[in-house]
Amino acid sequence: MLKFILITVLFLPIAVESKDRWTFENSKAWPATYKYCGGNLQSPIDLNFQISHVDPRLKQLYFKELYSREPLELSNNGYSAQLELKNHYVLKNVAPESEDYKVEQIHFHWGHSEDYVNGSEHLLEGLPYPLEMHIVTYSSWFSNFSEAVKNTRALAVIGVFFEFGKEDNSLLEPIVKTLKHIQHKGQTVFIDGNFDLKALIDEKRLYRYYRYDGSLTNPPCYESVIWNVLPEPLQLSVKQLNAFQTLRAEKSQLIKNTYRSIQPLGSRKLFRSFYSQDIQEDDIQRKILVSKGHDQYSFVKMKFSFVLISLLLFTI
Numbered sequence: 001m002l003k004f005i006l007i008t009v010l011f012l013p014i015a016v017e018s019k020d021r022w023t024f025e026n027s028k029a030w031p032a033t034y035k036y037c038g039g040n041l042q043s044p045i046d047l048n049f050q051i052s053h054v055d056p057r058l059k060q061l062y063f064k065e066l067y068s069r070e071p072l073e074l075s076n077n078g079y080s081a082q083l084e085l086k087n088h089y090v091l092k093n094v095a096p097e098s099e100d101y102k103v104e105q106i107h108f109h110w111g112h113s114e115d116y117v118n119g120s121e122h123l124l125e126g127l128p129y130p131l132e133m134h135i136v137t138y139s140s141w142f143s144n145f146s147e148a149v150k151n152t153r154a155l156a157v158i159g160v161f162f163e164f165g166k167e168d169n170s171l172l173e174p175i176v177k178t179l180k181h182i183q184h185k186g187q188t189v190f191i192d193g194n195f196d197l198k199a200l201i202d203e204k205r206l207y208r209y210y211r212y213d214g215s216l217t218n219p220p221c222y223e224s225v226i227w228n229v230l231p232e233p234l235q236l237s238v239k240q241l242n243a244f245q246t247l248r249a250e251k252s253q254l255i256k257n258t259y260r261s262i263q264p265l266g267s268r269k270l271f272r273s274f275y276s277q278d279i280q281e282d283d284i285q286r287k288i289l290v291s292k293g294h295d296q297y298s299f300v301k302m303k304f305s306f307v308l309i310s311l312l313l314f315t316i
């Protein structure tokens with residue numbers, strides 16, 4: 001008995017501590033503690049044009065700004081830099097006739113490899129980008145994020161890749177220049193009012209995205225996410241990426257390689273809202289389809305007319 005008590009006392013704190021301290025390095029061990037991490041709808045995945053299917057119901061996403069006066073809080077949570085955006089924006093058009101999705105926060109994933117190759121969670125045609133931003137939203141059917149987070153399709157996340165450009169990305173700079181104030185886990189700071197999500201993401205680009213059903217990319221890995229990943233990257237400078245690479249987690253260890261390896265697509269389908277990998281070709285194709293009346297609204301109108309005619313014939 002004494003032996004049992006001793007073993008329990010000795011190992012319990014370790015068990016509790018390890019559950020609270022998952023790391024990106026030990027992601028293979030996540031399913032043992034967090035069962036959803038071993039599920040069939042996990043993220044991230046490799047986004048591949050050839051295996052994806054066009055879904056014409058996927059419309060242009062856009063944000064409605066709520067003109068909140070609440071200041072924006074940037075924090076180091078030990079895994080990433082996270083900007084709280086509660087009550088600032090809602091995401092529209094997630095699905096036909098769908099409810100709004102409330103923007104909760106944005107955060108980043110990056111790497112530390114010498115050649116700056118790795119960093120993003122999703123891959124595009126098998127290749128990573130140095131940084132990926134996630135805009136996390138939840139269905140307005142739920143009163144808050146915690147209530148929504150476990151439910152199927154209750155979250156919608158937009159994934160945005162960043163590639164290197166020669167200049168600093170001035171729209172990202174309000175976050176980058178504030179990172180020096182959150183070097184250590186648990187630190188928070190309010191950023192100035194110049195951050196503009198719609199301008200940063202260049203909102204008009206949100207008609208081209210990959211779509212699939214997936215999960216949170218870290219524990220507890222709930223399979224509740226409608227993923228929307230943009231194939232065209234934004235840009236940041238090497239200097240700006242370096243600012244993310246200085247952030248520290250537990251015991252002042254660097255927050256390193258904050259990305260999960262890709263997960264099998266399995267029996268899921270990968271959809272896309274665009275016709276061609278090339279933007280110009282895609283735009284031409286869209287114009288042709290609209291001129292032929294093959295857009296979604298014409299299709300809905302056709303279906304409606306068909307039902308009306310059938311009803312008329314039936315009553316005659």
Ligand SMILES: [Zn+2]
Pocket residue numbers: 107108109134217
């Ligand atoms: Zn993320």
